[in-house]
Structures are given as structure tokens and as C-alpha cells.
Amino acid sequence: MAFHPPEPFRIKMVEPIKLLDRDAREAAIRRANYNLFSLRAEDIFIDLFTDSGTSAMSQKQWAAMLEGDEAYAGARSYFRLTEVIEDIFGFSYFLPTHQGRAAENILSACLVKPGDYIPSNTHFDTGYANICDRGGYPVNFVIDEAHNPTLYHPFKGNMDIQKLRDFIKQTGPDQIPFGMITITNNAGGGQPVSMENLRTVSQTYKEFGIPFFIDACRFAENAYFIKLREPGYADKSPLEISREIFALADGMTMSAKKDGIVNIGGFIAMNNEALFEQARNELLIREGFPTYGGLAGRDLDAMAVGLREALEEEYLAYRLGQTAYLAARLRELEIPIIEPSGGHAVYVDAGLLLPHIPQEQFPGQSLSVELYLEGGIRTVEIGSLGFAHPEPQTGQMVYPKLELVRLALPRRVYTQSHLDYVAETFGKTVARREQIPGYRLIYAAKLMRQFTAQLEPIQLEAHLSEPSLAIGRL
Ligand code: F0G
Numbered sequence: 001m002a003f004h005p006p007e008p009f010r011i012k013m014v015e016p017i018k019l020l021d022r023d024a025r026e027a028a029i030r031r032a033n034y035n036l037f038s039l040r041a042e043d044i045f046i047d048l049f050t051d052s053g054t055s056a057m058s059q060k061q062w063a064a065m066l067e068g069d070e071a072y073a074g075a076r077s078y079f080r081l082t083e084v085i086e087d088i089f090g091f092s093y094f095l096p097t098h099q100g101r102a103a104e105n106i107l108s109a110c111l112v113k114p115g116d117y118i119p120s121n122t123h124f125d126t127g128y129a130n131i132c133d134r135g136g137y138p139v140n141f142v143i144d145e146a147h148n149p150t151l152y153h154p155f156k157g158n159m160d161i162q163k164l165r166d167f168i169k170q171t172g173p174d175q176i177p178f179g180m181i182t183i184t185n186n187a188g189g190g191q192p193v194s195m196e197n198l199r200t201v202s203q204t205y206k207e208f209g210i211p212f213f214i215d216a217c218r219f220a221e222n223a224y225f226i227k228l229r230e231p232g233y234a235d236k237s238p239l240e241i242s243r244e245i246f247a248l249a250d251g252m253t254m255s256a257k258k259d260g261i262v263n264i265g266g267f268i269a270m271n272n273e274a275l276f277e278q279a280r281n282e283l284l285i286r287e288g289f290p291t292y293g294g295l296a297g298r299d300l301d302a303m304a305v306g307l308r309e310a311l312e313e314e315y316l317a318y319r320l321g322q323t324a325y326l327a328a329r330l331r332e333l334e335i336p337i338i339e340p341s342g343g344h345a346v347y348v349d350a351g352l353l354l355p356h357i358p359q360e361q362f363p364g365q366s367l368s369v370e371l372y373l374e375g376g377i378r379t380v381e382i383g384s385l386g387f388a389h390p391e392p393q394t395g396q397m398v399y400p401k402l403e404l405v406r407l408a409l410p411r412r413v414y415t416q417s418h419l420d421y422v423a424e425t426f427g428k429t430v431a432r433r434e435q436i437p438g439y440r441l442i443y444a445a446k447l448m449r450q451f452t453a454q455l456e457p458i459q460l461e462a463h464l465s466e467p468s469l470a471i472g473r474l
Helices: 022-031 059-066 076-088 100-111 125-133 161-171 195-207 219-229 238-246 273-286 297-309 313-332 363-375 416-431
Strands: 093-097 117-120 137-140 179-182 212-215 251-255 266-270 345-349 380-382 404-408 439-443 454-457
Touching: 022 363, 059 297, 076 093, 076 238, 076 297, 093 100, 093 273, 100 125, 100 212, 100 251, 100 266, 100 273, 117 161, 125 137, 161 195, 179 195, 195 212, 195 238, 219 238, 219 313, 266 273, 313 345, 313 416, 363 380, 363 404, 363 416, 363 439
Parallel strands: 117 137, 117 179, 179 212, 212 251
Antiparallel strands: 093 266, 251 266, 345 404, 380 404, 439 454
């Protein structure tokens, strides 16, 4: 059985959740046009949609919120957060933002010109869209091993250094205003990046005079993976490892909704003073005054406490243990998952599980819809619906290598019996997998279409209430 240290906390406040009956679930998903973003949260039993902004705050965080200083400028909350950010990340300047994509928008607004290229291991969709929105091209250079779901590699989020170097030489550093890396690599399976790889990426960018920014949403989980898996780090604390990571970079963007353990918040940090001044002007126009960004003073205080709690070893052992436990339960059912399991989520290989559904009919979305119908569970597709895109030069559709469904675990929210229920629901769903239909789009926006897309099942809807009749129709 998997390693699952007991929760290093007990529950003091509860939020009721309810499982609707099958008819009500069918009606709800139809109303949502088969897009789980459009469901009402109260119609969901277990919500594994995202670990972003959905975590439970601690008593210390709630207490800190009461001390929030709501002064428009120069609030005490800002200085308390400044101290924490300086201590963990060590950059000379930072600006609070309302969430991660606001930080990404500021970075892109300041640095991306039309025709520029921004390399990363794998850009997450918000960073990707922000670069495209400024006329730039995001490019991904994750190691090839990342595309092999069953292969064990301790650091599947690593960048392929040779590919990165070749690309920089071929493109010319002038067309690369900054380089990135995402820790952990969310779009690539929540996989960590090793310190060795981070060091080499940093050296490579430096060699060509390219500023290096880290998308640091899940930095604490990445640091703990380094401690567990990388030689030489077993005796270092997650805080020490984090400091070592960020000393390699010129700046970072952060969604504190992940490893800041808050419901809203983020920031951008950097060492370059001129860039800071430019970023501050962008912030002033769209987010707010530089000492609060788009946030209330109390949000800054919750973030200051949360960033420290995310680095506590007992918490990280439980956190990564919980993900590993869910992965083990799914493995027992022979559900194909990305190996090894990630930090914040387990990624199921829907393409392999539903081979009868072609990529252009969204097998990941099909599985997500089916898990909701079976057990009121909300998951998210990370496949063709979210990531298929026209190739910039030819306009031809490029499909992602994998069709995944992500089961993201909110921090400190669900217990082991919730995870057991998720595994049981999976078991029932895959038992009738041949009956699961593909989907077609009936509405799609140009950018980030997964959020507002409307879909319909490709076969007759009769299978919803009469599963046995649907056999053989595909
Ligand atoms: N970068 C990464 C790696 C992310 O995972 C996210 C958000 C962002 C940036 C943007 O942050 O939402 O605060 O604007 N990921 C969420 C998720 C939405 O579900 O994985 P944001």
C-alpha cells in the first residue's frame, strides 16, 4: 500500500457536500453543455478540478487575515509579505498581483514583442496565452521521457538542454526576451525539475544573455521532490532547497493559489530594477497600487503565512503521500496513469483507456464527463480540448502527444475515504468503457477555448439513461 502519512492537522470547520442522484447529474451535465467548467459547484460531490485556490487555510492564516491592514498604500500586510518573499525567494523586487496570470500578463507586456520566442519545459495555458496575446511564440523543450507515460524518471519536468541550446542558436538570443521553466511542470503531468537541470538551464540562458524566469506555482512540492529524489539533498530543508532554486533565476511569476495555500493571490518578482519600474507601471494601470496589487491587505497576510506553511516538511510528506496513495489505488485497478504520479495531481491517460475515441473527439473530455455521471466527481481534461492548436506558420492543427485527465488534489481538503471513493468510481466507469462516447465542439473561443467550450456527444444520448442499449453503437 502506498505511503500516506496521516494528515498533520485535524478538522475544525466542515463544509457539507452532497451527491446528487443520477438523473440530476445527467440534467446538470447536459445543462453545462458537457463542459465541467460550466457546472454549478454545488452539483459536484468531490471536486478534483484544480488545486488552485481550492485549498483549506489554516487557523494561523485565518488569524492573520484579521490583522490585515487595508491602507491603500504602505500597509503593514505588504511589509509582512515582503519579508517572507525576500526570505524564501531572495529577489530584489516584487509586486503583488491578484493571481498568477496577472503576473504573466505583466511579464509579457513588458518583454514580449511580436515574433519573439519564449522557451520553457512546458508552458501552462495561461502563460502560453499571454505570450500569444502579445504576438510571441511559446515553445516547449521538455525531455522526451516526459512523453512516455509509463516510463519512470524522477524528474520528468526537466528541460532538454541540447534542444534548448540548438533552438537559441538557430533563433538568435535577440528574439528570446526571456526564458522560462515551470516547477512543477503542470501541463506535463505535475512532474518536478531537478536542481541539476535548473542549474544547467540557468547557465544556458546566462551564456546567451537571456533573463531566466521561473513559473513557481508549485515550488514547495518541487523542492520536496528534490529532497526525496536528488542525490545530495536528503538533509536539506525544503526552504534551503527553494532558496537554492531561486538564486539561479532572474525572476519569477507565482500563483499563490497553489503553494501559497490561499484562495486568491499571486506576485511577480525580479532583480532587474528597470524591468521592475516597467512592471510597476503595468500593475498600476490594471491591478492596483504596488503595495497591494489586485488584493486586499488581508489576502497578503494569508499569503505570507501560507508560503511558509507550504514549506513545512510534515505537510509536504502528507501532501505528496496523498497523491501517491491515489495513484496506487488507480494502479490496482489497472488505470493507466502518468508515472510516477505528480505532486499536486494524478494524471490518467485517457487516450490509452479509451482507444476507440480519436483525438479530435476529445477522449479526455469523454472520461471527465463520465466520471461526473458515475460519481459526481469533477476532473479536468488536459488534452486536445485544452491544448490542440493551429501551427503558427501553416495553420494546421497540432494535437498534444497525450490525452490526459487530471485529478488535482486541493491542499488539506479531502481525506483518504474521499480518495477511496474516487478509486471506486473509476472502477465502475472503466467497467463500461466501450460505451463511452466521443464529443464534438459546438462552440469554441479562439484562445483558452476549454473554459467556455460547448460540446455534444457524438452518438445518441440514449446511453445516458440506458447504458446497456448503447453497446455496439460506437
Ligand atoms: N502557471 C501554472 C503552472 C499554473 O498551473 C497556473 C494555474 C498558472 C500559471 C496561472 O495561475 O490561475 O493563478 O492565474 N493553474 C490552475 C490549474 C488554473 O488548475 O492548474 P492563476
